[in-house]
């Protein structure tokens with residue numbers, strides 16, 4: 001089933017029912033968990049390899065490397081990567097390591113480069129990854145240079161995003177990974193027409209699952225954010241569509257209350273709800289009436305206690321909005337500040353504290369409630385990936 005307008009309407013009506021009755025979509029049971037899941041290096045190594053080494057996840061928005069030879073670098077769980085726009089408009093990704101003796105080729109987080117030149121002995125590589133120059137090659141010795149280009153990593157641009165699998169031995173197919181429902185939803189958002197305003201990376205001393213869980217959680221809103229999000233959003237109210245791996249859900253603004261018991265036909269739901277997509281294995285996409293936000297989480301290698309969170313806001317261009325550059329900048333800076341005041345100032349300390357609490361050897365079994373539906377489904381997919389690696393991929 002695709003997310004047609006009928007389905008959106010149904011979710012809106014379901015949400016109105018939840019608000020009226022104090023209910024929410026539920027998982028149907030409580031599930032236990034243990035602190036060791038957030039501090040076990042063996043489990044972290046499995047997540048690194050069987051999750052991030054096997055399936056596509058987002059590493060950026062295409063507008064962040066809009067022009068040929070523009071690149072960005074990313075510390076992914078298995079590899080340090082360079083992603084670079086090609087002359088023909090395509091994208092390629094490489095391991096950020098010189099093939100001579102392995103020096104880090106690029107140190108910048110982003111930039112534009114016609115030739116990657118290694119700081120150690122000045123070998124150089126084309127943006128397509130080919131080895132161009134071997135310095136003092138009359139004494140270095142002969143070898144097949146075509147075999148010693150940069151190691152390529154699978155990358156694909158789809159729905160405006162740059163997706164990678166962090167494993168040189170895999171092929172990427174984002175459409176298949178998303179499945180027909182989520183692929184159609186993302187196509188409908190036309191994120192490729194937006195520009196990434198303020199991509200930002202946060203190093204967090206917190207397990208990536210605690211981070212991801214925190215942003216799938218609609219149960220904490222009024223308790224952890226009483227003066228910010230809790231004032232405008234409903235707590236513990238989800239209307240969710242499960243696509244088996246990814247899922248889509250509505251969260252409600254309090255402004256929805258005026259439609260309780262009223263005829264809501266023709267109402268523009270976007271003004272009263274936030275559409276959220278969980279893009280397995282590690283991202284939350286939030287679709288607002290005016291823009292899109294993306295939060296991604298990934299571990300640092302096999303370290304269970306540290307993660308990287310990327311946060312970006314994607315907005316219509318100045319041309320589309322009709323705003324002057326200054327006005328446009330100001331408008332989105334304001335939106336960004338609101339995000340930061342909630343996520344950075346209120347969520348981060350709680351989530352960091354959770355990681356600290358997980359150090360306790362006798363923390364006791366924890367519980368995930370039936371109402372915490374999104375978290376159950378995240379866990380379901382993660383368990384599947386960590387446990388079931390297809391036989392041909394071992």
Ligand code: FES
Nearest residue numbers: 098100101118121
């Ligand atoms: S390590 Fe790069 S040129 Fe030697």
Ligand SMILES: [Fe+2]
Nearest residue numbers: 214220224347
């Ligand atoms: Fe929060």
